[in-house]
Structures are given as C-alpha cells and as structure tokens.
Amino acid sequence: MKNDILLWDETIFNHVEVLELDHFPEYFAHRDKQLQALKYSLRPAMRGMRPVNCLLSGPPGTGKTTAVWKVFSEMEEYGGNVVFAKVNCQMDSTRFAVISRIYKKLTNITPPTSGVAFRKLFEKLVEHLVESEKVLVVALDDINYLFYEKHADEVMYSLLRAHEQYPGAKIGVIAIVSDTGRSYQFDPKVGSVFLPEEIDFPRYEYNELRDILANRVKYGFFPNVVSEEVLDQITGYVDRTGDLRVGINLLKRAGLNAENRASRTISIEDVEKAYESSRLLHLCRNIGSLTSDERTLLELIARGEEAQTGDLYKSFHETTKLGYTRFFEMVNKLQALQYVDADFSGKGKRGRTRIITPRYQPDDILKCLH
Template sequence: MAEDPPDEGMLGWDESVFRNERVFEIDYVPETFKHRETQTQSLQYVLRPAVRGSRPLNAVVRGPPGTGKTTAVQKLFSELQAETNDVRTVRVNCQMNATRYSVFSRLFEGMFDYEPPASGISFKKLFSQVTERLVDEDEVLVVALDDVNYLFYESEASDTLYSLLRAHEEHSGARIGVIVVSSDPNLNVMDELDSRVQSVFRPEDIYFPPYDEGEIVEILRERVKRGFQDDVIPAPILDLVADFTAETGDLRVGIDLLRRAGLHAEMRASRTVEREDVKAAYEKSKYVHLRRSLEGLSESELALVEVIAECEGERAGDVYETFHERTGLGYTRYSEIVNKLDDLGIVETEYAEVEGRGRSRELTLEYDREAVLDRL
C-alpha cells in the first residue's frame, strides 16, 4: 500500500528550518552592525593613532549586557588588522582571565601564537617578553579587557592596568593602548582604580545604551534573514520575540530565543516557528545572563551559589556554616565571594536587625531558585 505524502508543513528527516545556525551563537560577529554608529566613530577616534604608529588613546566602553560593546570592539579590531600589519590587537575575556598574570598570559599568546608555560615563569619575565617582542617587531599593541568588571571583583584591575599603562617605562619604545569593557552598571571604573592608575589612564568614555524596540526588531530581522530559511519566522512571531527581548534589555536574549524557538519548531517537525515555540524557548533564553555569569565562577563560588539556593531564607551566618562544612574555606573568603555574587547580580544582600544579635546580612537569589539549581 502506498504511503501518504508528507504534510507540506512538516520537515523531512534531512531538512532544517535553519540556513546558517551559526548566526545565532553568542560570539558571532555580524556583517552588518547597525545603531551603533556614534560609538563606532568614538572607537575609531581612539584607535586611529595606532595606524600612524603612535600609542592609541585609552577608552572605557560601558553599557548594560547585550548592547553591542564586544561586537563593536571585535569588528574594529578586524578592520585594524586588515588595515596594517604594524598593529597587534588582543581581546582578553576577563570573566575567564581574572588575574593580572592570566591577562598577560593571553597577551603573550596573542603576541607569540602559543601559550606560555603553565608554571615556572614569573610575571616579570612574562611581562618583559611581551614588551620586548613589541619593540623588536616595532608594533603597537591594543588590548581590550572585556568584562573588566571581573578584574575588579578579584581586586586585580589596578595592578593589571598599571602594568599595561607603564610598560613604556619598563621597556622604552613599548606602545600599548587599553580599552576596558564593562557590563556592570554599578561599576564606576575610574572611581574604583588606584590614584596611581587614574593619573595615567585618562580614558575616553564611550557609552552603549540599551536598544529600543524598533532597533531590536531591525537587528533580529537581519539575523532571521541570514540564519533561517525563507518564511520560517512570520512577522508577528518576530514582534513577539522583540517584545520578550525588550523586557530584558539584552539583545543576546532575543538572539538565543530565535535559535531555541527554531530548534523547538524542528522538534515538532514544523517548517515555521509559532507562538508556542517562542514561549517555550523563552523559559530558557531569559536566563542567558545567569548562565554566562555562572560559567565564569570558580568551584568554591559555585558551591556558595548552591548553598544559598538550598538555604534560601536563612541568615548569612547559617549559610556560612553550611558553606564552610562543604569547602573548608574561612569567613573572609566567604564574605569576598558574597560581595562578588552581589556585584554580578546573582545574589541580593540586605542588612536586617536580628533580635539579640544586632545587624545580620540576609542573602537572597536574584533568580528563580529552581532555575539556578538547574543550571548548576
């Protein structure tokens, strides 16, 4: 007996709703970069001296998560490398490299195209090898410290910037410019730096505001055009995705939401994304910031997040006792981690009066408890 023909709205086994799924990955750099013309021009102004062989200006690039800061830096770094062979650009992810030594290890890797030895090399030697290479090759180095807020959380920012900004004093002829990129709205970079760094940093301030809803729709429409097959995302569905994205203020949520909604539609073997796909996907996509924040935490920091989630509603002292039992770490380190989690927006801390015990700090999660535990 002949089989029934497949439903026209159903995908075959070898079909996909995606034209290029890579378009929806977080680190994808789009060919067209809209609604950031002013900020791009400011970055070009900062970098222009490097093309002429001079030390570039320094800059603080700031704004909420998902506002195009990293993309702008990456695109201009690519253009700069295409323009001249005398400028070396290195972007360091400080979420993964939150100490001065690890930052300079990434600079070493960027200069020599291989990693430095894992042990047995001092910071001074690492530093001198980077600066000597710059002078020997007569190159200008532009360093982007992306998510620099993580250096501040570990009290490493001032020492790292001081070493970069004073490099020419240690090795005459070394030319280094620094761009720091921060997504922490509560961090004032200049105020938190040592006075010795403030006096030599003097950065240009470049602010990336949140995208408005019209801009979000236009940017997501471009991703849809490049990433999906024709007619997979109808206009009303794109508007729904934009609404969810605008609620969070983070464009990365919308990009992740498109990808997950597409995968959800494929799971149903559907050729089009529908409202149910978007709503189901949003339950995971809305936690993009939480997922990225957790990825950058150490084992002991993750352990404290888990303890806080399990001990929700208990006093900080009781949370510490459980944390100490699991990790063996003391109260000073516990307090440092609490402050970092507060800065990251994972935990909220408040002081409250406790009868007979004075003031006590209360810890609560900024996210749904089950969502946190699920991602741990």
C-alpha cells in the same frame, strides 16, 4: 502529503550559523557612533603613535565585544606595525594569565605556566615590543572579572606605565566593562595614566532590537518561517532586558521546537516554550543586569520576610541607606520588569497597603543572585 508538514529530511533553518551566539555578525547596526569613536581613538596606532585609551561600558548584550572585534579586524587588514591583543578576562582571570595571553599574541610563544614571575614575564613582553618597534593595543574584555584582589589595577598599571621604565614602549588599552550598576573605581594611580575616551553602549531600543533580529531571521531561516507577530513576540521578550543574546537564542530554540513538531512555521507557543525552557538562563542573565541596590531589594523580596511596603522599606533602608523615593522607583522598576507583583491589599493594618511578592520562584531568584 500536507504542505505545512515538514518532511524528515527538510529543515526550516537556512544559514544556521547566524543564530549562534559566537557568530561574528556582518550586519552590525545601530552602533555607528561607538564604532566611529573607537576608530578615532585607535587611528594614531596605525601611524606608529600611542593610541588613545578607551573605556567601553554598557549592559550585557549591547555589542561591546563585537564592536571592538570589528574594529580590530578592520584595522588588522590594513596592516601597519600594530598588534591587536584580545583578552577575555573571564577566561584569563589573573594578572599572570592576562599577560601570558598578550605575550603569546606578540611573540607566538606560549610562556610557561609556572616558575615565571609576573614581573619577569611582563619585562620580556615589553622588551620584545620595544625591539620590534610595534604598537600594542590590548582589549581587556569583561575586565570586571579582574576587579578582585586588585588584578585589574595591576594589569592596567603595568601596561599603561610601561613606557616610563622602557622608553619607546607604545601600549594602548581598551577596557570593556559589562556594567551591572556595580561601578568600579580604578586605583587613582591607574586613573591618572588611563585617561580614557569613554564610550557608552546604551540599551538598544525596541525598534533597533527588532531590526537586528529581523536580519538574523532573514538569513537564519527560509522565507515565511517567522511571522511578523512572532518577531514582535520575541522582540518583546528581549526588550525586557535589552540583551540581544536572549533574542538570538530564542530564535534558535523556537526554531528547533517548530521542527520537533514537523512544522514549517514557528508559532507563538514554540517561542513561549523556548522562553520557558531557558527560563533560568534568561532570569539569571536578566538579574545580572540590575544594579546592586536593585539586587538587594529583589533579594529582600525573594526572602519574603517583609511583604508589606513599609516593612520592606525599613529593611532596604537599613542595608542601602537609600531614601523612600529611590525605593519607590526601584519597586516600580522591578514591577515593570515583571520580577515582582506590587498590589494594593484592602486590609493592611493601617488601611490600604501594598503587598510585594516575587513573580518567580523565590529559590530561582536567589540562585541567580548568588
């Protein structure tokens, strides 16, 4: 029996759970500043005071959700008269659903889904809060999903002004925005009571990504399954966008590929294949992290009507009103992120001109954009 062949009842995975996206990581590094700012803002709640509201923003996969969950669970352990309610606005995407979720956390009772008006339910929620003399801290995660039809404004407004109508109501809000450049302005009525501590989650740098992934490798696999070279390769893929989820998912899929061919180690090809097979998933996630102007430009390129820089700029300028410098920067960014090729052609009408073409199937790009 050759030593590098995996037997049918053997595995290269050790603690598989650390390679799942919903795993709550024990090792949560490179976010000390953000964790500190969050704790500092929420600390007053532990003493029965209204906490400082927070606005967390940053690109996808930069640890926003995890940071809030970490601080919540730490503070919950301390006890105190505080209720921490987490709302995933992607799942609870109406103002009624949001308030129901909080109501349930506070009272342990699931409110009826119909026949109750939002106002009425909200009133009950606040009455309960005042009577119990608790402080309520609400995390509205992925609040961007409430940005349509003013749901976000109404939820925020209700929570933040509750004390005006119900003296003694103590509510703090943590709004979490996965910012893709399409920045949202809350209604001025909300802005004047929100006054948040703004906590920024920048993209991780290459070394930080590598360090976090190395930790997953250490627990997720048995020793020597993932070489330094393979870890570099995976980090390189992740560094294209900075979304850690891509890396965690790649580790798992590359591991499964290795096992499929009964190998004790993950090869460069295993990773390439894993990246390829989840190509669209990554592509869509990555495109989601572009700003809206960059998306407009990418869409024009994918539609392929104007490949020459001059014509492309004209269309781009018409839609966005942005000037040539910004256009030029964006072309370079799309090229750097490997969405497009921008090569000089020898034979443009007016001499040398740049031809810009998508590097992915245009249909794939358009699918992700819509």
